[in-house]
Amino acid sequence: EVQLVQSGAEVKKPGESLKISCKGSGYSFSSYWIGWVRQMPGKGLEWMAIIYPDDSDARYSPSFQGQVTLSADTSISTAYLQWSSLKASDTAIYYCARPRLKGGVPNYFDYWGQGTLVTVSS
Amino acid sequence: QSALTQPPSASGSPGQSVTISCTGTSSDVGAYNDVSWYQQHPGKAPKLMIYDVSKRPSGVPDRFFGSKSGNTASLTVSGLQAEDEADYYCSSYAGNNNFFGGGTRLTVL
Numbered sequence: 001e002v003q004l005v006q007s008g009a010e011v012k013k014p015g016e017s018l019k020i021s022c023k024g025s026g027y028s029f030s031s032y033w034i035g036w037v038r039q040m041p042g043k044g045l046e047w048m049a050i051i052y053p054d055d056s057d058a059r060y061s062p063s064f065q066g067q068v069t070l071s072a073d074t075s076i077s078t079a080y081l082q083w084s085s086l087k088a089s090d091t092a093i094y095y096c097a098r099p100r101l102k103g104g105v106p107n108y109f110d111y112w113g114q115g116t117l118v119t120v121s122s
Numbered sequence: 123q124s125a126l127t128q129p130p131s132a133s134g135s136p137g138q139s140v141t142i143s144c145t146g147t148s149s150d151v152g153a154y155n156d157v158s159w160y161q162q163h164p165g166k167a168p169k170l171m172i173y174d175v176s177k178r179p180s181g182v183p184d185r186f187f188g189s190k191s192g193n194t195a196s197l198t199v200s201g202l203q204a205e206d207e208a209d210y211y212c213s214s215y216a217g218n219n220n221f222f223g224g225g226t227r228l229t230v231l
Contacts, residue, residue, distance in 0.1 A: 037168075037222075045160070045168065045211050045222040061219055095167055102174075106220050108158035108213065110179065112167040 002026040004034075004096050004113035011119045012086050019082040020116045022096030029077035030054040035099045035109060036070065036081050040092045050099050050106055051079060059106075086120045093117050125150060126212055126223035133229040139200040142226045144212030145193060152193035156215035159188060159197045162225075163208045171210075172197060204230050 007021040022034060035050035049060040053072035060068075072079045079096060094116050097109035127145040134140035144151065144159075151157055157175045160168040170179050172188035175195065185206075187198045195214070199206055207230045212223040 044225040045162075045213075047213070047220045047222060097168075100173075102156065105156075105215055107156045107215060108170060108173040109160075109168075110170050110173075112169070115167055 002098070002111045004098065004111055006094075006096055006113040006116045009117040009119070011121070013122055014088055014120055015085050016120075017082070017084050018086055018118065019080050020094060020118065022079045022081075022113050024077045024079070024098070027098075030074040033099045033101060033106070034072065034079040035097050035106070036068075037095045037097055037109070038064075038092045039095065039115075045095075047106075048081075048094075053079060086118075088120050088122075090118060091120050125216060125221035126214060128210075128212060128223040128226045130224070131227050131229065133231055134199075134202045135231045136202050136204065138202050139198060140202060140228065141196050141198045142210055142212075142228065144195040144197070144214075144223050146195070146214055146216075146221075147193055150193075150214045150216035150221065151190065151195050153217070154215045155190070157188070157190060157195040158213045159186075159195075160211045160213065160222075161206075161208045162211065168211065199228070202230050206230055 030053045033050045036048040038046045048064045051058040051070040058070045096113040098111045099106045159172040162168040175190045176188040211225045
């Protein structure tokens with residue numbers, strides 16, 4: 001059974017750094033892309049970025065380019081989303097999900113993690 | 123601002139059918155058969171319901187039907203059940219980027 005298990009909720013202050021994780025199991029982690037989706041409080045879903053764990057090839061949505069960094073550690077089947085300097089506007093639930101590609105381009109997410117709530121407040 | 127436009131709400135009585143639209147442009151929905159739909163219950167992660175416009179993943183009831191005409195994709199839920207009450211999001215590839223719609227809250231009356 002494919003599972004994506006995310007790290008727990010975080011409360012941070014503006015300007016602090018943060019790295020949240022997503023551990024995959026039940027499939028060959030290094031052979032499938034992993035993506036991240038943001039959901040701000042009471043709002044809709046936003047496509048952030050995806051990474052291919054085997055070679056760390058990462059593709060960012062223009063809205064998130066330069067704002068976050070993706071990484072992955074295939075030895076422990078875990079993907080990461082990190083911020084170097086958080087802002088209050090980063091407060092959201094962040095989901096990891098497994099995107100399926102068609103013709104080399106992202107198509108849909110077939111499996112989702114449970115979400116990680118990140119709260120940034122002074 | 124969503125690149126894909128969905129109505130904020132939709133509703134129907136148990137047993138009825140309801141259709142949710144997802145309007146894009148000739149650069150996204152109209153250009154690619156890469157439309158997917160997700161169901162999200164409150165406090166839960168989204169769940170894939172439809173991909174490639176009209177394909178259902180294993181385990182999704184055939185009451186859920188996806189289609190597309192021009193720049194507009196649609197999700198039809200027939201035989202509405204109480205458990206179908208949720209938020210629904212469409213998504214499409216748009217050439218070097220992917221977008222979600224703003225979401226539609228489906229209420230079962």
